[in-house]
Amino acid sequence: MKDDFSIKGEVISALETVEDSAKNKNIIDAHMVEQVDVDSGVVDITLVVEQGRDRNERFALEDAIYDAVEAIAGVQEVKVKTTTPKAIEREQNADSSAGSKAASAAPSGGAKAPKQPSVPQAEPVQGVGKVIAVASGKGGVGKSTVAVNLALALKEKGHRVGLLDIDIYGPSLPTLLGIMDRPSVADRRIVPLQAHGLRIMSLGFLMEDDTPVIWRGPIVTGIIRQFLRDVDWSGLDYLVVDMPPGTGDAQLALAQTVPVDGAVVVTTPSELALIDAARGFEMFRTLNIDVLGVVENMSKFITPDGEEFFIFGEGSVEKEAERLNTELLASIPLDPAVRKGGDEGSPVVVSAPDSETSKAFLELAESVIERQPVEGGGDGDGKKKGLFSFLKG
Numbered sequence: 001m002k003d004d005f006s007i008k009g010e011v012i013s014a015l016e017t018v019e020d021s022a023k024n025k026n027i028i029d030a031h032m033v034e035q036v037d038v039d040s041g042v043v044d045i046t047l048v049v050e051q052g053r054d055r056n057e058r059f060a061l062e063d064a065i066y067d068a069v070e071a072i073a074g075v076q077e078v079k080v081k082t083t084t085p086k087a088i089e090r091e092q093n094a095d096s097s098a099g100s101k102a103a104s105a106a107p108s109g110g111a112k113a114p115k116q117p118s119v120p121q122a123e124p125v126q127g128v129g130k131v132i133a134v135a136s137g138k139g140g141v142g143k144s145t146v147a148v149n150l151a152l153a154l155k156e157k158g159h160r161v162g163l164l165d166i167d168i169y170g171p172s173l174p175t176l177l178g179i180m181d182r183p184s185v186a187d188r189r190i191v192p193l194q195a196h197g198l199r200i201m202s203l204g205f206l207m208e209d210d211t212p213v214i215w216r217g218p219i220v221t222g223i224i225r226q227f228l229r230d231v232d233w234s235g236l237d238y239l240v241v242d243m244p245p246g247t248g249d250a251q252l253a254l255a256q257t258v259p260v261d262g263a264v265v266v267t268t269p270s271e272l273a274l275i276d277a278a279r280g281f282e283m284f285r286t287l288n289i290d291v292l293g294v295v296e297n298m299s300k301f302i303t304p305d306g307e308e309f310f311i312f313g314e315g316s317v318e319k320e321a322e323r324l325n326t327e328l329l330a331s332i333p334l335d336p337a338v339r340k341g342g343d344e345g346s347p348v349v350v351s352a353p354d355s356e357t358s359k360a361f362l363e364l365a366e367s368v369i370e371r372q373p374v375e376g377g378g379d380g381d382g383k384k385k386g387l388f389s390f391l392k393g
């Protein structure tokens with residue numbers, strides 16, 4: 001039988017085929033789907049329609065949703081709840097005032113209590129020692145490449161490592177690691193895929209093709225929560241999370257779902273990338289996530305004769321790191337072996353372990369381990385921790 005997780009992915013794709021003719025957009029792009037839940041094949045969808053919308057148009061939308069979703073194999077039942085933006089706002093206010101009441105024992109200094117977000121408290125991922133986010137302010141700077149090679153370098157250092165790709169704009173782990181399978185389910189938990197000794201989960205495993213998907217906040221939050229709560233990550237020392245570029249829903253969802261132990265911000269030495277990296281850095285500070293430091297990617301090009309070219313200039317990332325009161329954790333050269341390895345599903349730490357580039361990734365792993373050590377120095381720590389948290393839970 002198909003699992004709820006795969007069904008949810010297909011439901012979201014199916015909803016993208018439902019057009020709202022008044023808006024000339026599909027209902028996902030028109031931000032009309034508030035929530036999608038799947039439980040044992042029963043699909044619950046919350047549709048948001050403006051107050052005063054023509055009844056027949058509303059019915060037509062609901063019918064189109066039933067038709068699209070009921071056609072998905074494995075769907076047992078479809079329930080569509082139609083609501084309005086006002087009703088959602090009222091619900092959220094009710095949630096937040098309940099939250100404020102619960103928190104009223106806390107000293108408020110007479111000030112009005114801040115709105116409580118209607119999300120559960122962040123809870124550690126079961127069985128994982130440390131969660132490390134790899135982020136960038138800007139797309140295309142090599143964030144996923146750094147995430148993959150950092151994970152492999154942590155593994156080289158004797159740790160058990162998982163890699164989670166929540167890049168909603170373009171999940172690249174399936175390509176970078178050469179895996180296209182779908183994860184399976186055992187004991188009602190999703191079993192991550194394996195590659196190069198890492199445990200892997202990617203939004204890409206949910207997508208039918210390479211088309212970029214624009215998912216709105218609640219759906220992004222739901223999927224990320226599912227990735228962290230319903231995937232069997234037990235026994236890991238480190239879970240490396242490949243974030244989407246920028247500062248948006250996914251960053252917030254991650255911070256609200258699990259305590260993130262540290263973030264690594266990837267940038268190239270170009271002026272524009274640095275400005276965006278600084279923005280990303282501030283966002284992590286706002287979210288109270290410890291930024292371990294900055295990784296400079298494509299720092300220089302080394303010719304086969306060993307000559308070095310600093311294409312984007314030299315020293316700018318280090319200066320920016322100083323300005324932000326953080327550290328430069330590693331400088332990764334622009335290396336054709338990195339791109340080739342990425343395209344062929346064989347990352348450079350595996351395909352050219354003795355290269356200068358791989359050494360830079362190993363140094364990066366050492367810096368991360370130094371700043372966020374797992375108890376007992378690795379090799380099984382995550383397993384012990386996982387077991388204990390499992391017993392407690």
Ligand SMILES: Nc1ncnc2c1ncn2[C@@H]1O[C@H](COP(=O)(O)OP(=O)(O)OP(=O)(O)O)[C@@H](O)[C@H]1O
Pocket residue numbers: 136138139140141142143144145146167170172245297298332333334335336337338339340342343
């Ligand atoms: N140090 C490097 N040397 C050579 N090529 C690199 C290097 N780092 C990344 N690349 C290449 O640059 C391209 C973009 O890298 P990657 O997908 O890791 O970037 P990204 O920041 O995750 O992008 P996105 O924002 O789209 O997720 C890939 O083809 C990758 O192989």
